[in-house]
Amino acid sequence: MGEQPSPPLRASVRRASRLMEAAEAHTGGAPAWQLAREAGLEQDAAGHLLRALTEDGYLTRLEDGGYVVGTLLDRLRAGSPGEGVPAGVRSSLAALRDEMSAAAYLTFYEEGEIRVAEIVDGPKAPRVDLWVGFEEAGHATALGKCVLRELDDGARGDYLSRHLLGDLTPRTITHREELVRQLEGLSTPSVMDREEYALGTVCIAVPVYSGDTLGSLGISFRSDRMYRPTQAREALLSSAARVSRGLSFTL
Missing domain, CATH: 3.30.450.40 (GAF domain)
Structure with a gap:
């Protein structure tokens, strides 16, 4: 088992993390194709993850089609006292x-x-x-x-x-x-x-x-x-x- 590739879930999380890192570098927003390129992902795979991240609140899609980091990320990082x-x-x-x-x-x-x-x-x-x-x-x-x-x-x-x-x-x-x-x-x-x-x-x-x-x-x-x-x-x-x-x- 030690030679097996990373499980699909972990691989998906890593790809999503790269997209989030790319989005954080563009405070004014960036289009999907640019985030995909900077994250080193195929556009189809990036598009699927971008939709999921937007639905979950990690990203926000702007009117011009660009993506920025959503407010949920700040709340997650802040956590909750006592939890x-x-x-x-x-x-x-x-x-x-x-x-x-x-x-x-x-x-x-x-x-x-x-x-x-x-x-x-x-x-x-x-x-x-x-x-x-x-x-x-x-x-x-x-x-x-x-x-x-x-x-x-x-x-x-x-x-x-x-x-x-x-x-x-x-x-x-x-x-x-x-x-x-x-x-x-x-x-x-x-x-x-x-x-x-x-x-x-x-x-x-x-x-x-x-x-x-x-x-x-x-x-x-x-x-x-x-x-x-x-x-x-x-x-x-x-x-x-x-x-x-x-x-x-x-x-």
């Missing part, structure tokens, strides 16, 4: 919670550990009981397995060598070879845990990036709740793109 992540990113988590009626979680892989950065829940979307810390349960949570899946072989091996694959429920994978086989056999960017961390709870997660720092974005819900995996995956991937852009632009 673990920028206000705009937390708003994306809240929107995901409301759309899916499920608690939303954000984690990062820092200093060799998987750590929860933010949880956004509510009366109709309660969080899972964190009876075992996420740092010790990476093998049993969708959020943790999502991070482990994205790591290269060396980093993943280092993590697994330092963490006991504890038997949290009868469904928990406790054998390293089985866990790695499951992660490498996945064909989509989403990862699930089906009552592996807590009985009665299912989680699904996708990767996010804060610059080059890997993380995961996920939701949890009761195992007896009817849901559509495709809908959940699409909502998570859309939110992950927004969260990754917001995190990257606050660096």
Whole structure:
């Protein structure tokens, strides 16, 4: 896995970051073709990203067709006192919670550990009981397995060598070879845990990036709740793109 190219989400965030950097250099605005050239992108790819950045509020399109940095970027950089992540990113988590009626979680892989950065829940979307810390349960949570899946072989091996694959429920994978086989056999960017961390709870997660720092974005819900995996995956991937852009632009 260490030789694989950058995941599509990270590559997209990097392209969007280059466009934002180009736009910031033109306080009076610049047309799409100029931003694409300065960012080193094909015009079609740049056009798609410019539309997405404008819809999300990171850019503003002027009457003459030029683009300037939007006010959302200033709000993201300012953040919100007392919050673990920028206000705009937390708003994306809240929107995901409301759309899916499920608690939303954000984690990062820092200093060799998987750590929860933010949880956004509510009366109709309660969080899972964190009876075992996420740092010790990476093998049993969708959020943790999502991070482990994205790591290269060396980093993943280092993590697994330092963490006991504890038997949290009868469904928990406790054998390293089985866990790695499951992660490498996945064909989509989403990862699930089906009552592996807590009985009665299912989680699904996708990767996010804060610059080059890997993380995961996920939701949890009761195992007896009817849901559509495709809908959940699409909502998570859309939110992950927004969260990754917001995190990257606050660096």
